Amino acid sequence: MTKDRMNPEVDFYFSKAQTWQNELEQLRLIVLDCGLTEVLKWGSPCYTFQRSNIVLIHVFKEYCALLFFKGALLQNADGILIQQTENVQGGRQIRFTNVREIIQLKPLLKAYIYEAIEVEKAGLTVKFKKSTEFAIAEEFQHRLAEIPALKTAFDALTPGRQRAYLLYFAQAKQSRTRESRVEKCMPQILNGKGLNEE
Structure with missing residues (x-):
């Protein structure tokens, strides 16, 4: 069987x-x-x-x-x-x-x-934390405040894409690395794409 x-x-x-x-x-x-x-x-x-x-x-x-x-x-x-x-x-x-x-x-x-x-x-579902419950790296917060188009584009992403970026930025231990990650990801975010999307 x-x-x-x-x-x-x-x-x-x-x-x-x-x-x-x-x-x-x-x-x-x-x-x-x-x-x-x-x-x-x-x-x-x-x-x-x-x-x-x-x-x-x-x-x-x-x-x-x-x-x-x-x-x-x-x-x-x-x-x-x-x-x-x-x-x-x-x-x-x-x-x-x-x-x-x-x-x-x-x-x-x-x-x-x-x-x-x-x-x-039973149709049970996992209650996921909202993107707003995740910590936002200071370096990314600074860019969001500085560039309104970036904030608009980030807010338009799906919650899963937002979480992926927030976790990716927060994982870096040094400010310089977080800053570099934010800079590298800004074009992706502005294009409405997720972290690993092309």
Whole structure:
């Protein structure tokens, strides 16, 4: 039954994996056994319920993981869901460093997947912080006050694009670096584009 749910368009991801191959295959079987649809999104295997993203399998150098898109809404009574960085609002990971861990956690992983499906069925959504709740780097604030067209263009960006810029500017530790980032991004903002858009 699980093999029937495998999407041939996603097979290459698992066969090309140079690290974590056994772990990825085990995660794939567990997720597919929960009745989700397998698709490829952002270059990774993504599993959906009625076209809504539920969980993604992805790899890093030190670990592989299941990423629950609405993980912040899951109970996490076992404390295994991890927030990747302080700026990640909805997603939560369960990380693995060997196939043994995955096999031992199989019943628990399925429970989290089924809970994530129930969250989706209930129509629950993650309450994201508004862009106005993020700190604005002083260097960017100065430019917004100095150039009205920049403020107008920034205010017209989608909240996600605004957050990406605010986080990017704030991550720099030195004022000189923040200033350089603001200068570099001003043309993008004025053109209505997001941080990594061309």
